[in-house]
Amino acid sequence: MTHRTSPWELIGEMPVRETLESGLEIVVLPKPGLKRTYATYATHYGSIDSxxxxxxxxxxxxxxxxxxxxxxxxxxxKPQGHDVFERFAELGAYTNAYTEYTSTTFLFSATSAVGECIDTLLRLVEEPYxxxxxxxxxxxxxxxxxxxYLDMPGERLRSNLMxxxxxxxxxxxxxAGTVESIRTITPDDLYVCYRTFYHPSNMVIFLAGDVNPDAVIGQIADHERTRQLAPHxxxxxxxxxxxxxxxxxxVEQRMPVATPLWMMGYKDDRVGLVGRDLLRRDLTISLMWSLLLGPSAPLFNDLYEEGLINExxxxxxxxxxxxxxxQMGGETPDPERLEAVLLQRLGSEPLLPRSFERLKRKEIGEFVALFENLEELAFAFTAFHFRGIDLADVPAVLEDISLAEVEQLRQEHLRDSMRATSIVLPLATNR
Amino acid sequence: MAWSNAQDRFVGEWKDGVAFYVYPTRRFKTVTIHATWIRDLSTVDRSKGATLAQVMRQGTRSWPTRQLMAARLEDLYGASFRADIAKLGDKQLLSFHITVTNGRFLPGQPDTVREALDFLTQVLDRPYLVDGVFPRTVVEQEKTLVKRQIAAIINDKGQYAMSRLIELVADGQPFGLRKLGTEQEVDQITERDLTTFYQEVHRGAPFVFTVVGDVDADVLYQHVKERWGTSRQEFSAVVPYQGRHQNQTVVEAQDVRQGKLNLAYRTGRTAKSADFPALVMYSGILGGFSHSKLFINVREKASLAYYAYSRVDPALGLLMIGAGIEFNDYQACRSIIEDQVAAMRRGDFTDDELAFTLKAYENDILSEEDSPGQLIGRHLEYLLVGGGHQGPDLIAALAQVTRDDVVNVAQAIDLDTVYFLTSKEVHES
Structure with missing residues (x-):
């Protein structure tokens, strides 16, 4: 076995990676002293893959x-007698799962019987019924x-914007689809999706906890060998x-809310990037938004003092x-005015070098802190993995981004033809 | 004090109205410092508390504006700072938290912890005042935001329904009061009132200071003694709920797509009661987890809900149940829930259910030890409820609970109030 270990000395982390013959990727992050082991088994398959x-x-x-x-x-x-919920309960472990646009993730969180929990997680994901x-x-x-979700104003706001x-x-x-679309789903549909997307070469396991990484990888490798699957x-x-x-x-919708909710989005037409290029674009535009509308930005301040936004x-x-x-947004008493001020200033607001350095520092601090929150870490790791990004690249790429690059991306990204607004307004009777 | 060698546990004392507790540990990459003033919840000044927490994050003498404070936090490697209002039983908590990345893991190893402590101290002790009072423009600006927050309670239906249920149970007692107050109460606050209120709270309100991270407890103790060590009001424990209603049922209608069914039961016990661990086990078997009766019977068997849960309020001694359901399933769902409570009363639960519940709690409680915020939260609750068990000690107490203990607490559990939020069309037809 060749374990590739990245140099993470400064932040004191040593992830261990392995790719099995079936194509399954495994990453184990030892966390000495933590009580909990948190593991995710994710497929690069989400709501957009229909x-x-x-x-x-x-x-x-x-x-x-x-x-x-x-x-x-x-x-x-699972068939009678093989219930995984019950098995996790018996082991005293917590389990859950979530689906996003591009991935589906199954997880457990346990403070004992980690080996049995790993077996159960494998069974959960590998045995459709x-x-x-x-x-x-x-x-x-x-x-x-x-x-x-239909009763959650924030969900409607985002959904309408998309x-x-x-x-x-x-x-x-x-x-989640619609009440009508899910009614048509059959077992055959589910099997077709399962066979296509729940194949090891389309999946990754991430596990963090006070464990021996070689033992964890060995256990999973032994199990996977018995499935005899070749890469897809x-x-x-x-x-x-x-x-x-x-x-x-x-787009506007009326709901029982107290104050209007407003959200505006710009879609990006530069798609298809992967790896470092995608990471760089992502970090650059994120820095741009912190500069323009982070809590220390002059524009944020003016909107706040005018009473148009909250913190x-x-x-x-x-x-x-x-x-x-x-996407940007929040609660506002005056969506029209908020939008007008933003449109007037977003494109021309000066981007200051001093603020830029401060915000890079903030990003680095938050990057280190990410390693203590296992949920967020597993989430970030999996999202990056399916985008071909190595989490270890974040500090170096961040360091390398220039303010000129931010300015250039601002001009490219903030285009009127790519912009839409979603508003949730109070019911007429509430006003 | 000699706490310098303590590791991985809370050390400290509660004296003269100041609770000082530190959990030194090297498990985390961050340090979290939490300071809380405690008030009795009342209609007289709850809105002042809510407004004060907001105003205090708008400026200190060193960083006189919200914007400068935000820039300072970014400079501190993205330290996160919050000032907020929480409620526990009949108490209002004004809390200030700062979490900073430990400099040990940053380029150049800056002393971020000292700077974070300094930031928090400036917020508490040296707010930005003009001619001795909070600036009027800031106070008015924050009053508007607090009023919007008060009105926004209807945005989250699950939370709204639960808060209506508690109001109905309390029926005028302080624990039913909403933590932010009313828009009318906020309107009446002047910058002078708010400054006087700040001075009173700052000088005398019971104060809890907790820290989790790689820190020296003795150094922090000196800081707290010097700054906030003067004699403060003694804290009075939360008053538990004394039962008032028998099967009170209230149905209200709004423009919603899903009904919210919430039930409150009296248990006659709080965290201080000797057999409270049995009540915790009871709630776990009934509705604490995905192997529990409510989840299995309401969701998995009857497909009536996406969520169905129960939880115990350790301070008030109430058991609360919640489920999001189809409007027309109200009767069916209520019957299933009441059947599960009746089953518990008959002792109709298996040894597996008991064993799974113990293991699930063990997992939950040990997992809290991996989260600085949860460690602080549970310690604060332990202090305010005024006793009981927490952490590994609670696990040991839960392990002692027998089937008979659970059946015994089940006998005392009585339905108090049911609240159902339904849709206007269904309600009117």
Whole structure:
């Protein structure tokens, strides 16, 4: 075995990596002294992957919206006597799972019986069991989950913004799908998605805790050998071409909220980057938003003093290989005025070198602190992994970014044709 | 004091109205410092507390504006600072927290901990005043934001329904009061009132100071003694709930897509009670985890909800249940929930349920030790409830609980109030 270890001396971390013959990647981060072991098993498969060519097939498959999330729920279903929820409970471990646009993640968090928990996590992800009855039963539960989101103003605000920004890219759809779309899901649909995307060469395991990394990797490697899976050919995912214009400039919804919620987004048409290039773009635009609208920025200050925003107002960039976008927003008594001030100043606000150095320092401090929060660390690690980014590259790339680069990206990114606004307004009777 | 050799446990004392507790450890990459003033919750000044917490993060004498404070925190390697209002039973907590990355892990090894402590001290002791009072523009600006926050409670339906339930149970007692007060109360606050209120709280309110991280407890103790060591008011423990209602049911309607069903039960016990660990086990078996009765029966078997849980308020001695459901499933869901409570009363739970619950708590409690914020939170709760068990000690107490103990506490659990938030259309038809 060749374990590649990155030099992490300054921050005192020593991750150990391994790629198995099946293509499965494993990363173990020893955390001496911590009580908890936190592990995630993730597939590079999310809500946007509903159009693809299964391995060895010529036909393109279309599956219902929300199926990746439905599949995540159904992975917990096992034949009688093999229940994984119960097994985790017996081991005293916590388990959960979540689905995003580009990935699905299963996890456990345990303070004892780590070896057994690893086995159970492997079984959770590697043994599908879908029947007509168990699929039908799940529909009621997921319908309630979707309805819960429908009552959350922040969720509606974001969801409406994505619908407005994107014309074709499936990030425009809600991750859980709709009450109608999930009703059409069948066990066969689930098996097709499972076989295509839950293959080791499309997956990664991340584990952090007070463990012996070689023992953990050895245990997983032994188990995986028994599955006798060879690496998969690359999965052909089919995404529509996204036009360089938004679907809708503006979308409004009325809900029982006290004060209007406002959110504005810029979609990025520079997609397809991976690895260091993607990381660099991500960090550069993030620094731009901190400079323009971070809590110490003059523009933030003026908006705050005018009473247009509260301290939770924020702006950030998020990206994957298939999409990228900036979002900013919060609660405001006057969405029109807020938007007008921002549009007037975002493009011309001076970007100051002193603030730039300060914000890089902030990023470095936060990067180090990330290693003490295992949930956030596993999340960041997995997100980066599926984008071909090595977490270890963050400090060096950050250091290398210049203010001129930020300025250049600002001019490129803040384009009117790529901008949309979402607003949630109070019900008429509440006013 | 000689606490310099202590590791991985809280050391400190509670004397003259000042609770000083430090958890020295090398497990973390950050240091978290937390300071809290405690007030009895009342309609007279709760809104002043809420406004004060906001105003105090708008400027100190060293960094007179919000913007300069924000820049200072960025300079401190992105230290995070919060000033907020929390509620525990009938207490209002004005809390100030700062978390900073330990300089040991940063280029040049700066002493970030000392600077973070200095920042927090400036916030508490040297707020920015003009002619001896908080600047009017700042106070007015923050009053507006507090009023918006008060109104925003309707945005989160699950939280709103739970807060309505507590109000109905309390029926005028202080623990039912909302922690931020009302818009009318905020309107009446002047910058002079707020300054006087600050001076009173700063001088005399019971004060809790807690730190988790790689620090020297003796050095911190000196700092606290010098700054805040003068005699302060003694803290009075939270008053538990004495039952008032029998099956009170309240249904309210709003423009919502999902109904929220919440139930409150009296338990007759608080964290101080000798058999409180049995109540904790009871709640765990009923609805604390995904192997629990509520999750299995409401969600997995009947597919009526995405979430269904129970939890115990250790200060008030209330057991609360919550579920998000279809409007028309109100009766069905309520029956399933009440059936599970009845099953508990009959002792109708397996040894596995008991064993799984113990293990799940063990996992939860040990996991708290990996999070500075949770370590501080649970220690604060332990102090304010005025006793009981916490941490590994609580695990040991839970392990002693027998089936009979659980059945015994189950006998005393009585339904107090049910609150159902439904949709306008369904309610009117």
């Amino acid at each position: 159009h693809f060519r299964p391995d060895g097939s010529d036909a393109v498959v279309d599956v219902p919206d929300g199926i990746a999330h439905f599949l995540e729920h159904k992975m917990y279903e 879908f029947t007509h009855d168990n699929v039908e039963k799940e529909k009621g539960i997921i319908e309630q989950e979707i309805r819960m 619908h407005a920004l994107y014309q074709k890219n499936p990030v425009r759809l809600d991750i 050919a690359a999965i052909e995912r089919i995404y529509p071409q996204e036009p360089a214009a938004v679907a809708q400039k503006r 939770r107002f924020s702006a950030h960039y998020s990206s994957a290989t298939t999409y990228g976008l900036s």
